[in-house]
Amino acid sequence: MSLKRIALRAGAAIVALVVLVVAAVFLIFPRVSSAPELKVETTPELVARGSYLFNSQFACGACHTPEMEPHRFSRVADEARIGAGRHMGGVPDFPTDVYAPNLTPTALGDWTDGELYRAIVSGVDRDGKPLFPVMPYPFYKSLDPQDVKAVIAYIRSLPPQPITMPRTKLPMPLPIFMRLVPADATPQTRPDGKDEVALGKYLAFTSSCFECHTKRNERGEPTGTPFAGGNPFGLPGGAMAISANITPDNETGIGGWSREEFIARFRSRNAEADARITPSGHDFDTEMPWSYFAGMTDADLGAIYAYLRTVPPIDSKVTLFTPASEK
Ligand code: HEC
Ligand code: HEC
Incomplete structure (x- = not known):
């Protein structure tokens, strides 16, 4: 058999295999009850x-x-x-x-x-x-x-x-x-509030804190250090917000924040306050839905804070906002 024929056959076999795998994925998945x-x-x-x-x-x-x-x-x-x-x-x-x-x-x-x-x-x-x-x-x-x-x-x-x-x-x-x-x-x-750290962990994962504050690959799978931030989010007007490092690192994370400061940051960002600010793409803006989380109870926010104190501190500086380029 000539080399060209072997290459052609191998090529055809690979195409057939890919078609089979794709067909199998379509037939078998999604696998849910x-x-x-x-x-x-x-x-x-x-x-x-x-x-x-x-x-x-x-x-x-x-x-x-x-x-x-x-x-x-x-x-x-x-x-x-x-x-x-x-x-x-x-x-x-x-x-x-x-x-x-x-x-x-x-x-x-x-x-x-x-x-x-x-x-x-x-x-x-x-x-x-x-x-x-x-x-x-x-x-x-x-x-x-x-x-x-x-x-x-x-x-x-x-x-x-x-x-x-x-x-x-x-x-x-x-x-x-x-x-x-x-x-x-x-x-x-x-978890009930008696185990604050367990409740905080439940909340940090189901309220998308982990998802937004951990770097992801192009398929959206978390691949970065948990809670060290660095995910970019495109904003209206062409600006970019980058999720913060919320690990307890003293310099680059929120290690220096007290529980009261943490809760107060959420309270200051309520829907009424934010509704008055219309960013132009040049002044600070964010993808983090502060106005939603501002409605969380002190107990729930405090639990998230308690849990975040337990994750490893990561030294990683994040610039939280880049404005739209000047036109
Ligand atoms: C980060 C954004 C985001 C959040 C947060 C989110 N969703 Fe969704 N949801 C979507 C998107 C996008 C789709 C559609 C996905 C698609 O088109 O394949 C969707 C689909 C759905 C659907 C399917 C509806 C349909 O017509 O097929 C339901 C139900 C739903 N979401 C409920 C919820 C509930 C309840 C919550 C909160 C517990 C929630 N979502 C939080 C983005 C979100
Ligand atoms: C949709 C993505 C998204 C979600 C969900 C999200 N964040 Fe954020 N977060 C960001 C971005 C982007 C920033 C940086 C800009 C800013 O300060 O809003 C940020 C900033 C922060 C800051 C400020 C840190 C600093 O150094 O100023 C804290 C604290 C924080 N997030 C905690 C949380 C917690 C806790 C949750 C879950 C309840 C959460 N975030 C959910 C995207 C998100």
Whole structure:
């Protein structure tokens, strides 16, 4: 056999193998169980708890609620359109176009509670199609079922918003990789406040602190030192925010901050205050949804602080903001 023929055959075999692997991924994944049989018994207390979780602790609204227009500091929520969905734009360096869907009864009215539950913790829509993991379901899979049920009760109580959000567009090969991400939930019990560090850890991972404050690769997987920051976020106007080092390093992290200072930083960034600031792309702006987290209780913020004191201090200086280049 000539060398050319061998090369051709090898080439054909490789193509056939790739086609087979891709076909197998499409057939086998996402591998998640069917939606659970579930009926969330809605009570006013559960809805109130869900509102706290959705609008403060998990900051679901930071993605799923449109921001006030024009853009305000830290993406302040348009309170009249909670859960209506938001065009989130692209992931840097990828021709993606991400939309956080409308979660109000207009869009999800026909979903069962079980389908909604599975979407939040396992990352597939009601038809079992995978969700792009910008939606933090890889972290929500370990949520306490009581927290998920409260969020569902709240979502069910939202006023309908007659908006049809387009679906997210992703280039190849992302739709293939994405099929591997959804997984069955591995629920844990939300630690009670007696073990502050355990509660703080639960919150730091499920409230996206870890996700934003740890460097990630282009597939969004955390690859950096936990909580050492350095993730860039594009902002309206072309500026860039870079997540802070929140490890207890004295010089470059938050080692020098007292618990009171930590909580006060969150309180100073409430929606009302931030709504008055309209950054131009040249003055300080951020992707961190301070106005959402500002609504967290002292107990929850204090627990996060207590947990962050226990992670290894990392000496790594971050410049938190780079303005839009002068035109
Ligand atoms: C960082 C942004 C972000 C956060 C925070 C977030 N989501 Fe999402 N969510 C998304 C995006 C983006 C999608 C759509 C993914 C896609 O199109 O593949 C989505 C999809 C969903 C879906 C599926 C809806 C559908 O029509 O397919 C549900 C349900 C959902 N999110 C609920 C929640 C809840 C509840 C929370 C808080 C506990 C939350 N999300 C937090 C970005 C986010
Ligand atoms: C969507 C991404 C995102 C999320 C979620 C997020 N952060 Fe941030 N964070 C940032 C960015 C970007 C900065 C830098 C700009 C600024 O100060 O807002 C920052 C800054 C901070 C700072 C200020 C540090 C300093 O040196 O001034 C603290 C403290 C902080 N984050 C803690 C947290 C905690 C705790 C959570 C979870 C409850 C969290 N962040 C969630 C992106 C995020």
